[in-house]
Amino acid sequence: MRRYAIPLLAFLILAALILTGIFGSRFVVYIAMRVMILGIFALGYNLLLGRTGLLSFGHAAFYAGGAYGAALFFLHVQKHPLLCITAGVALALVLAVIIGFFCVRHTEIYFAMLTLAFGMMVFSLLWNLRDITGGDDGLVGIAREPISLGFASIPLVKPGQYYFLVLVFFLLSLGLVYVIRQSPLGLILAGIRENDKRIEFAGISLKNYRLAAFVISGGFAGLAGALGTLLNSNTTPFSAHWTHSAEPVLVSLIGGLQTFTGPLFGSLVFVVLREIIERYTQNWMLWFGIILLVIIMGFRGGIAGAISELLGRKTPSAVGKEGGRP
Amino acid sequence: MNRVLLETRALRKAFGRVQVANALDLTFEAGVITSIIGPNGAGKSTLINMLSGLIQPDSGEIFFMGQQITRLPIHRRVKMGLCRSFQVVNVFPELTAFDNIQIPVLAVLGRAGRLLIPLRGETIAREEANAILSRVGLLHASESRATALSHGDQRLLEIGIALAARPKLLFLDEPTAGMNPVERTKILDSIKRLSAEGKTTFVIVEHDMDVVFSLSDRIVVLHHGDIIADGTKEQIRESSKVREVYLGDEVDE
Numbered sequence: 001m002r003r004y005a006i007p008l009l010a011f012l013i014l015a016a017l018i019l020t021g022i023f024g025s026r027f028v029v030y031i032a033m034r035v036m037i038l039g040i041f042a043l044g045y046n047l048l049l050g051r052t053g054l055l056s057f058g059h060a061a062f063y064a065g066g067a068y069g070a071a072l073f074f075l076h077v078q079k080h081p082l083l084c085i086t087a088g089v090a091l092a093l094v095l096a097v098i099i100g101f102f103c104v105r106h107t108e109i110y111f112a113m114l115t116l117a118f119g120m121m122v123f124s125l126l127w128n129l130r131d132i133t134g135g136d137d138g139l140v141g142i143a144r145e146p147i148s149l150g151f152a153s154i155p156l157v158k159p160g161q162y163y164f165l166v167l168v169f170f171l172l173s174l175g176l177v178y179v180i181r182q183s184p185l186g187l188i189l190a191g192i193r194e195n196d197k198r199i200e201f202a203g204i205s206l207k208n209y210r211l212a213a214f215v216i217s218g219g220f221a222g223l224a225g226a227l228g229t230l231l232n233s234n235t236t237p238f239s240a241h242w243t244h245s246a247e248p249v250l251v252s253l254i255g256g257l258q259t260f261t262g263p264l265f266g267s268l269v270f271v272v273l274r275e276i277i278e279r280y281t282q283n284w285m286l287w288f289g290i291i292l293l294v295i296i297m298g299f300r301g302g303i304a305g306a307i308s309e310l311l312g313r314k315t316p317s318a319v320g321k322e323g324g325r326p
Numbered sequence: 327m328n329r330v331l332l333e334t335r336a337l338r339k340a341f342g343r344v345q346v347a348n349a350l351d352l353t354f355e356a357g358v359i360t361s362i363i364g365p366n367g368a369g370k371s372t373l374i375n376m377l378s379g380l381i382q383p384d385s386g387e388i389f390f391m392g393q394q395i396t397r398l399p400i401h402r403r404v405k406m407g408l409c410r411s412f413q414v415v416n417v418f419p420e421l422t423a424f425d426n427i428q429i430p431v432l433a434v435l436g437r438a439g440r441l442l443i444p445l446r447g448e449t450i451a452r453e454e455a456n457a458i459l460s461r462v463g464l465l466h467a468s469e470s471r472a473t474a475l476s477h478g479d480q481r482l483l484e485i486g487i488a489l490a491a492r493p494k495l496l497f498l499d500e501p502t503a504g505m506n507p508v509e510r511t512k513i514l515d516s517i518k519r520l521s522a523e524g525k526t527t528f529v530i531v532e533h534d535m536d537v538v539f540s541l542s543d544r545i546v547v548l549h550h551g552d553i554i555a556d557g558t559k560e561q562i563r564e565s566s567k568v569r570e571v572y573l574g575d576e577v578d579e
Binding site for chain 1: 378399400401402404405409410412416417418419420421425428429430432433434437438439440441442443444445446448451487488490491
């Protein structure tokens with residue numbers, strides 16, 4: 001029975017996601033897309049935090065890189081949505097290589113502070129380069145053109161249509177992160193988390209592999225940013241703000257740092273809770289803080305850790321160990 | 327057989343005013359088990375740290391198989407075949423023993439950067455990691471997390487990680503510290519056997535004189551950053567200078 005629990009759960013969630021796209025109200029579809037986009041952001045981010053053990057406070061810069069990359073490509077080059085998304089991811093990757101080059105030389109608090117500093121630099125660039133980025137207005141009028149395949153074209157204008165593009169990218173990201181976690185690189189990154197002094201004596205270039213994790217997670221942030229731009233039809237400089245950088249950190253913490261599915265649960269809770277709390281009070285941060293406190297103190301392995309404990313699974317593999325330290 | 331693996335020229339290091347390496351000239355030849363001994367503070371650890379790349383010498387040069395490696399980063403030295411183990415357990419605590427070994431194996435096979443291929447498919451790496459595990463006698467514990475192993479087993483794992491990088495020259499920093507007699511015999515036998523196979527040359531820093539004399543072909547004695555004796559077991563045993571350092575002034579007859 002337990003052996004089938006995980007595939008069954010995955011199948012049910014997938015079915016629910018597809019049904020949401022077909023039958024969900026505009027609002028539900030919109031929320032679901034936001035959950036998936038934040039999910040992509042956090043999944044990639046958790047490769048860096050949960051797997052490699054590096055705490056970055058600047059990943060909003062790469063999200064914004066994806067967002068502005070896609071928007072600028074749309075406004076100045078080509079309106080094809082897939083090309084826009086590709087351009088966004090490419091810009092995020094370039095940014096991650098440049099910023100990562102400087103940051104991965106340092107660890108712990110120095111690393112975190114450097115990423116924060118670079119993130120704020122990107123924010124102020126977006127804010128001040130009005131001619132290119134639109135300043136505080138951001139870039140507007142990013143329409144969702146149909147995806148033309150020559151013989152046919154897939155419309156994306158309605159949220160219910162765009163939903164499935166987001167779903168496809170969400171599933172692709174899920175698959176890619178899963179594969180990376182099971183790969184040799186995934187093991188090396190876990191080794192860096194476990195003992196970054198010893199890893200070099202195992203013949204691993206610490207800097208290069210840290211950079212790899214940084215750039216990969218930056219790429220996922222860029223994908224999330226590009227999808228977010230197409231969802232909202234605009235960009236805002238606040239997507240690069242450090243408060244936005246905190247989102248994947250919180251989401252990973254809520255969901256479970258050492259787990260694959262943790263960031264997904266975290267994203268769901270984050271977006272839905274915020275939506276609910278905001279209906280009743282302006283101070284959603286206060287209530288959210290309390291809930292976060294309960295989760296962190298109550299379930300050290302996050303939501304995913306708690307669920308796998310419920311299912312009675314004990315550390316299936318040490319690399320992707322469930323539960324674990326916060 | 328007398329192939330020079332590692333050579334140092336006028337290697338110097340000082341911490342503040344304390345000279346811990348005073349123009350050291352040393353050569354290590356393939357196949358010769360060398361022990362480095364000396365009282366506390368003699369500069370043994372500093373020497374190994376410099377040779378393995380953990381700290382930079384103030385001046386002097388290090389050559390490994392004819393190549394200058396003085397400023398080379400650690401991981402490049404490891405890939406060339408210069409490796410070390412640590413005095414205190416220094417493993418990947420939450421990973422399984424198998425994964426601990428697999429990391430250096432993947433690194434030397436040049437497969438560590440593969441990100442789209444499942445780890446399970448790396449059969450060569452798996453076989454090699456299992457071979458190392460059985461060599462250090464940990465095959466039965468391959469799926470245990472490193473932290474769950476006994477202290478002695480963690481020490482064995484420590485040496486296993488160093489061996490997994492296929493070193494040509496391997497520094498063992500007090501390999502038998504904290505081991506019980508059974509484990510000690512096991513590790514000494516492994517070292518002898520591996521040395522006889524001829525792929526790896528061992529250089530050992532050790533306090534335990536039984537270990538030193540049972541294992542070494544050559545002994546280097548350090549004192550205050552100087553080499554005060556360098557020779558065979560017999561030469562060292564008979565050296566009055568060594569006695570003086572180890573036993574103090576009482577030897578003055």
